[in-house]
Amino acid sequence: MTMESAVLDEWYPVAVIEDVKPGVAYSTRLLGVPIEYRSDGARAVQATRTDTGRPCRAQLRLHTVWLSLGDPPARPFALPEFDESDRRILGAGSFAVHASGLRVIENFLDMAHFPYVHTGLLGEEPHTEVAPYRVEHEDGELFARDCRFYQPMSAASAQTGIDAHYVYRVARPFTAMLYKTSPQQPSRRDVICLFVQPVDESRCVAHTVLVYLDDATSDSGLRLFQQTIFGQDLMILSNHMPRTLPLDPAFEVPTRADAMSIAYRRWLRERGVVYGTFSAFSASGASAASSFAAH
Ligand SMILES: [Fe+2]
Numbered sequence: 001m002t003m004e005s006a007v008l009d010e011w012y013p014v015a016v017i018e019d020v021k022p023g024v025a026y027s028t029r030l031l032g033v034p035i036e037y038r039s040d041g042a043r044a045v046q047a048t049r050t051d052t053g054r055p056c057r058a059q060l061r062l063h064t065v066w067l068s069l070g071d072p073p074a075r076p077f078a079l080p081e082f083d084e085s086d087r088r089i090l091g092a093g094s095f096a097v098h099a100s101g102l103r104v105i106e107n108f109l110d111m112a113h114f115p116y117v118h119t120g121l122l123g124e125e126p127h128t129e130v131a132p133y134r135v136e137h138e139d140g141e142l143f144a145r146d147c148r149f150y151q152p153m154s155a156a157s158a159q160t161g162i163d164a165h166y167v168y169r170v171a172r173p174f175t176a177m178l179y180k181t182s183p184q185q186p187s188r189r190d191v192i193c194l195f196v197q198p199v200d201e202s203r204c205v206a207h208t209v210l211v212y213l214d215d216a217t218s219d220s221g222l223r224l225f226q227q228t229i230f231g232q233d234l235m236i237l238s239n240h241m242p243r244t245l246p247l248d249p250a251f252e253v254p255t256r257a258d259a260m261s262i263a264y265r266r267w268l269r270e271r272g273v274v275y276g277t278f279s280a281f282s283a284s285g286a287s288a289a290s291s292f293a294a295h
Helices: 101-108 219-237 256-271 283-294
Strands: 012-016 026-030 033-039 045-049 055-061 064-068 088-097 134-138 141-151 162-172 175-181 189-200 203-212
Touching (some): 012 088, 012 189, 012 203, 026 189, 033 064, 088 219, 101 189, 101 203, 162 256, 203 219
Antiparallel strands (some): 012 064, 055 064, 088 203, 141 162, 162 175, 175 189
């Protein structure tokens, strides 16, 4: 199978650094290919395709081990908040999901589910309406700006409900960040990174990295909060059918709340992304379509 450059020639995460012990060999899969990697403990990492024995590109960056099977850019995307000295940076978990990584990114961009899925944390009734926000393109990336949502407990450190302000940033098809009002410093934003490893077309591992301005909550408290949120999302993600993401605008009915979802799907189409998407006309799509009909 030939894979489109928009997917092949990218960096992908395979682990957050807390989970990588120096000198230990780890096995994983990326884009359907078996990989073995190890860190030497000096902030360097080596990786090999175990199907061909060939080395593949690897780097440690943004608190994460990144690999590529293609010809990726030297520097994938900028995240200057990692260099701010008062930030707490920690991995908040890596979650295996039986869905395309594109589904996981799309779910991350969706605010409409907060009151129903993250009840009492990221939303609650009757505050269910998604206020209009701006969808913008900048330097090839996709942004949703001026997002606002009432949140009873927006983060582990929240003392009270706040009108949380969000910016969503989709830097790459499988990489998104959320810039969110910091409860302790409302003029600045906490950053939640969602780095998705496409294991194959319908399975992924979602790696989360927090870049936070919280000097009160313990590491375990910060992790527990994000793991609670993501555990709630897993319930929805594992029920999405088809597991791959349909890009045909006719497939799922859009509403105003879905503006970012529509923009994300269009952006993927324009970049030529096929891997992890649903096609009713492909052989794998046909089986997904029948499972969709039965669902
Ligand atoms: Fe969610």
